[in-house]
Amino acid sequence: MTQSNHRRSARLGRRTLLAATALTAAGALSFAGVQAMASTTPKATAASGVNLTDAHKKEIAMELVSSAENSSLDWKAQYKYIEDIGDGRGYTAGIIGFCSGTGDMLELVQAYTAAEPGNPLAKYLPALKKVNGTDSHAGLGTAFVNAWKTAAKDTVFQTAQDNERDRVYFNPAVQQAEADGLHALGQFIYYDAIVMHGPGDDPTSFGGIRKAALKKAKTPAQGGNETTYLNAFLDARKAAMLTEAAHDDTSRVDTEQRVFLKAGNLDLNPPLTWKTYGDSYTIKN
Template sequence: MDPETTAATRTSRRTVLGLIGLTAVPLLAAPHVAAAPAAAPGLDDPAKKEIAMKLVSSAENSSLDWKAQYKYIEDIDDGRGYTAGIIGFCSGTGDMLDLVQLYTDRKPGNVLAQYLPALRRVNGTDSHDGLDPNFPRDWRRAAQDTAFQRAQNDERDRVYFNPAVKRGKADGLRVLGQFAYYDAIVMHGDGDDATSFSNIRKRALRRAKPPAQGGDETAYLNAFLDARVWAMKQEEAHSDTSRVDTAQRVFLRQGNLDLNPPLDWKVYGDSYHIG
């Protein structure tokens, strides 16, 4: 449309409005709607997940360098056979078998594939039958392979991290609570026994309600950590409860429910810091 036509059209509209006795009024501006606040990050936020990995590593390996633990392997005499890798996969509890099977599915003929029959036999026991003497050496060799590192990451997330975060969010818990769930499921698994993660949670629910059920988050987390300490004391190998008492409980007392740095804590008497 040319400028003259545009001007004429504007004049015509004003004329018509005047003829019918109406006054032109400006359009009302759309009402301002405040943007919804961004949801607080969960433990699955990359920065928070990195903190979680360091916290667990401080308790499991006395180091914040969790990526150095891909090669870790030893029998810690807890009745679970070999404990290894970034999350303590065990030859006696099935998660090590699942890990090596995943690695072999992705990379047939890898150095650990030969141990699959033995891992099936020792599952549910603390036996090293068919694994000694070379399994630890070969585990450390495999740990140099990025495919094995990815497999460890993926199994950690599938079996432990993702279920803990999902349950924590469903209970209305923020980052610290999600981490408390994660650390518990790492140590105790989620089976049917009294010290499993699900039964630790049920024990806590008898004393307090989580936020999703209208409860106070701090009160519920105290109840959960109390239940966790009880579960740890049922096993001699886990009877040192400092990963709760001088770590998670410290953050809770500080009101740091989002695990915001700086973080200072102790495990087994050793001090750690994340700035």
């Protein structure tokens, strides 16, 4: 499958990210509250084992996501990526698929410009504000695409992408997983879900998926069995994916995350071998 097709499968479920929506399931932290905590270094998870914020574990998480998003373990090669994949969200770009139509690309360029005024993308801020919430290319086009690729060579822009990935996706997911008493695998399962589905609370967003899982099983923090709960979460996520045609390939759940869970690898320790979209990958150490 081409990179474009991987992106289409991964991105079609993304919900608008600007609203600090509450995760209303019993015992859930609000998304705004989790984001506020994300500015601090997460403490050790309530479960034993190494937290996903450990540098090596986080690298594994980035490679796992990239295998599904980019057909490659080389996630750092994606800073320059940008295209319109035809999903109604305008341009999709960068290491986590920031979208011009969902607000996270706008926030990224705003952060980049705050750190480095006069950068190649700064002049496109007015256009990004106008197209937010649409699939329009008005004021952007080929010139913007070329400017993105130029900016991607700038370490300041690379750092801005890393920071926005953490602020909007990684840290909130890990914080919620910590609160639920999950090990590194569960933290990754939450992260991959929030990347694809967004942090909202409708049925096919992260909060809605978690809420559906809680109807079937308790989290470890609530006294439940971790494997049972994670299976319930993956069941709920798969059901959410199948509501949209672009998600009919659920291999990142079936032949990746479920494989690790069935093996009892709650600490997400390598070696790891899995498949996404029919392609095989291995992380040896």
